[in-house]
Amino acid sequence: MKPIPKFQYHSPESLDEALALLAELDNALPLIGGTDIMVAMRNGVSAPDHIVDLNEISELDYVKEENGIIMIGATATHAQVANSPIASKIPSLIDAVSRIGSPQIRNRGTITGNICNASPAADSAPPLLVHMAEVEIQSSDGKRSIPIADLFAGPKINSLKPGELLTEIRIPVPPVGSASSFKRIGRRKAFTLSVVSSAAYIQMDGETCTDAKVAFGSVAITPIRVPEAESLLRGSKLDEETVKAASDAVYEAVKPITDVRGTAEYRKDMCPVLMRRAIEQCLERIR
């Protein structure tokens, strides 16, 4: 096993202290669970001179709901989110985070780390995309918020500037008559990255679909939504013909690659299948 390259470890106890450290230190990276970054360091993919551990910053450790917004603090673990009282309001995210890795990974790893790592296979990304999440970003220069889609800049590349920290994930509380679902295919049932994944969000008014969002993981350089499919679903009765047209739109839109986990052809074929399953589960959940 390769040794982890030497680095200096910092453990700030406040957000201000962390932001000051990130502003002043060269080649510094934040760490929360360490379940991605330590693997990258061990593999020689990442070699920071400084690690800024965020775990002692209690002001970033929360899952709460205020004024119609669900807020997830940066250091809240997958397990904390899955077991929180707001879990039933964001079912696709809970489908995803309650199956990431293993209990040990879920007790250390975070949604923040999952999306900042920016893998196209990040399981929490499709649910956050269909729930129209925003992320709050802070640096020593101030604060900004961006839609989750703008965080993903490329495979394992996020859009944060040096010195910036993702501090909070915000999800609008979904309206009555809506539901979401996340489906994934892995090479095993657990403890494995997704070969392909899909999340759907559906809102119904009686028999009519008034809002639809569909998103996919591991089929492009970043997790993506497919607006062409969404506009076909929206305003329809979600009948067989419409879902088939939306499935065709998804098949055309996704551009997966072949890698060690699966072939491009298999991934492309599975996208419409997973989307259908996710839509069906949304309808069951709404009922």
Ligand SMILES: Cc1cc2nc3c(=O)[nH]c(=O)nc-3n(C[C@H](O)[C@H](O)[C@H](O)COP(=O)(O)OP(=O)(O)OC[C@H]3O[C@@H](n4cnc5c(N)ncnc54)[C@H](O)[C@@H]3O)c2cc1C
């Ligand atoms: C055995 C194993 C199984 C796994 N299974 C899955 C799986 O099934 N599905 C899946 O999606 N992933 C899986 N993963 C990957 C990993 O566990 C997740 O991506 C996890 O959510 C990462 O969170 P973390 O807190 O550990 O991130 P960390 O490793 O601490 O950080 C990840 C990256 O984000 C950056 N970062 C951390 N916090 C911030 C912040 N506040 N602001 C800006 N940048 C930040 C770090 O610098 C680093 O680059 C697995 C990993 C392992 C080791």
